[in-house]
Amino acid sequence: MSYALTLVPALDRPDLLAPPVADVIAGLGPAAAGIQVAEIDPELADTAAFCERYQVPLDESANCVLIAGKRAGESRMAAALVLATTRADVNGAVRRLLDVRKASFASRDAATGGTGMEYGGITPLGLPAEWPVYLDAAVAAAPRVVIGSGVRRSKLVISGATLVGLPTVTVVDELAVPVAP
Template sequence: MRAPIGPFEDARPAPECLAELTGPVAEAIRDWQGGTPADRIVYVDTDPAIADTAAFVGHYGRELLGQSANCVVVAARRGGGTTLAACLVPSAGRVDVNGVVRRRLGARKVSFAPMATAVEATGMEYGGITPVGLPAGWPLLVDASIAGMPYVLVGSDRRRGRLIAPGCLFGLVPGAELIEGLAV
């Protein structure tokens, strides 16, 4: 199979690669109920040593920067409680944590979750966190521009490998909400 974007040599429908994924992501793909069929999600094998965005696009092609999205975990504090949520924004942008995210989550303060917290809460590797297979009940704030992208490259749950899926799929992930201006 040829990947819909990028120069990836090893590309396969994600439902055929469940053993390559952590439990929550494999389960989310196996049980996928969205309007876009699960076999439109493609798994591509990539080098874990260059998982960070700058190194990744430097190796696989700068055009991927405009076709990629980053999923980050944020911690929203209000009163004495903290709520974790995920945000998906184009890789060329950054999350408007102190504006859009803070208002949407009704928080007094929002910050990026510490790496250890993000890894423990998601069960995914840092540098590979993906919106597919997030913990049940988590809000997933998705920059609305992603839904209009033909294909989007995101983490796979580990530093090795990525998922490629139609942009519209990310608005169908459980807990997802499309938000204009999430990325600045």
């Protein structure tokens, strides 16, 4: 499928990446060659508007959400990456994986302050090393998926296999639940 995006190798356009994302991609060696970036209208960064405008099927777009929880007074953070046709099972699968009593979406300040990324552009690449990244099995199996780049003005196209190879990633079956039609 062809998107209405102008894709270039991500390493050729570090200006379209948040600094921690650029650092991770630069450190991937040969795998970095398969990661592409496209400049987009930042007003269209949210999934539904982005997919409609740039002709990206929802099942080829993935959302990264940051989840916060506490256990014995200790704050815990994690990321969940799921296809746009689904939503992360925050109070089921993610809560159990984080081993917390209650899990919720991280606040905007925690998301941007803890990542060095823009809200609406958060991506699993470049997150703090102590934050686990839970990758839905459907994303892991995808030949390519469109994700955030750390900034709202661009998107990355990357394979599920490359995401699986990131050091903090754990592939999780049933991390996501379908979005009701």
